[in-house]
Amino acid sequence: MTPGRALDLACGAGRNAVWLAEQGWRVTAVDFSEVGLTIARELARTRGVEVEWVEADVVAWVPAARSYDLVCVLYLQLPPPARSAVLRHAADAVAPGGTLLVLGHDLSNLTEGWGGPPQADVLFTPDDIVAGIAPLQVDKAQRVRRPVEESGVLHEAIDALVRAHRP
16 A cells, blocks of 8 residues: 555554554554554654654544545454444545455454454454445455454464455
């Protein structure tokens, strides 16, 4: 993708936001945690990149409509009502020609995969995400397997991946 404006919702310690900025993106990163954002700011400073950091609850925070070329929601594991609100805001924020990327622990990971939250209500499937991002056009909606090493033992996690765009 050609770098443009990116939005990282629930950015945590900022690793993805900083990486995007290193690739030339103008990044806005949002998280509710002051501690996480302090770590993120320090990471950006040491890596020599600029990111606009916003301390806010992503369930309630509303980004500017159709303003971002890339919107990322990565490993944000929320119960359905809160997840629906975030997905609605995320989809609305995608600019014409822009992309929405959602990645998180799949519901099947609970019984077939490794790691991730043990609460089924915060897990989701690709279909759950697709249902919440209309009118975006879905490019990819699938389960993906990811290697996870713990104590020298290799396991496999199952994630839900959805990529969509606004024509």
